[in-house]
Amino acid sequence: MLGIFGPRPEKASRLALVVLLSTLFILPILNRSTDLSITLFITTGTLFGMIAGLTYARSRIFRLFLTCLSPGVVVFPLVFLFFSPVSQLIFSGNEEIPTAEIARSRAPVFVIVFDEFSTVSLLNRDLQIDENLYPNFARRAADSYWF
Amino acid sequence: MHSRQKLQPLLRAGTLSQSLHLMILFNLALAQPLYDVTSKQAEFYVAHETPAAWLVFGALLLSIGLPGLLSLVPPC
Numbered sequence: 605m606l607g608i609f610g611p612r613p614e615k616a617s618r619l620a621l622v623v624l625l626s627t628l629f630i631l632p633i634l635n636r637s638t639d640l641s642i643t644l645f646i647t648t649g650t651l652f653g654m655i656a657g658l659t660y661a662r663s664r665i666f667r668l669f670l671t672c673l674s675p676g677v678v679v680f681p682l683v684f685l686f687f688s689p690v691s692q693l694i695f696s697g698n699e700e701i702p703t704a705e706i707a708r709s710r711a712p713v714f715v716i717v718f719d720e721f722s723t724v725s726l727l728n729r730d731l732q733i734d735e736n737l738y739p740n741f742a743r744r745a746a747d748s749y750w751f
Numbered sequence: 752m753h754s755r756q757k758l759q760p761l762l763r764a765g766t767l768s769q770s771l772h773l774m775i776l777f778n779l780a781l782a783q784p785l786y787d788v789t790s791k792q793a794e795f796y797v798a799h800e801t802p803a804a805w806l807v808f809g810a811l812l813l814s815i816g817l818p819g820l821l822s823l824v825p826p827c
Contacts, residue, residue, distance in 0.1 A: 681810035688790035
């Protein structure tokens with residue numbers, strides 16, 4: 605496609621792709637392993653991509669290395685499909701997957717969470733809410749579920 | 752012209768290896784991270800009720816289809 609502009613645009617287009625893909629390859633690794641600011645993060649990624657592009661253009665060994673990695677084109681999807689949790693979805697056949705049912709009732713439901721509130725301090729010796737000490741809690745517990 | 756014809760298979764081999772380079776780079780940069788993330792959270796596919804055939808088709812498209820298209824960019 606770009607060949608109509610002569611050999612240079614062709615070479616440039618391939619190298620640009622190598623630079624772009626190498627940059628995209630290194631960015632997640634940089635993200636996980638360093639704590640760079642966004643500017644430095646993008647600059648370092650782009651620099652790595654440019655070095656990779658330059659090495660690709662100059663070094664036969666680097667190109668050979670990429671050729672040796674090329675079985676990954678087939679291996680990566682195979683590992684994803686057959687040796688990851690996704691394989692259970694592929695080989696599960698037509699089994700019904702249980703899903704939550706949509707409730708038809710329109711009754712209002714309230715959930716009250718007392719975060720870091722000690723339940724034990726509310727209870728009497730019968731493990732019920734002590735209605736003498738906490739009458740309001742006891743009344744609320746009488747017409748609701750609590751745990 | 753004659754020497755050009757002799758070199759033709761080598762040129763084709765070079766084209767193939769360069770296409771493979773782009774394909775493996777695409778897989779390393781985009782496909783593999785996607786596989787890594789989504790395979791750890793397979794419930795994503797369950798929630799979207801993704802058919803098994805779509806998973807296979809998607810993997811083939813991501814690993815071979817798209818990088819194959821990308822490698823159609825003419826060689827150096």
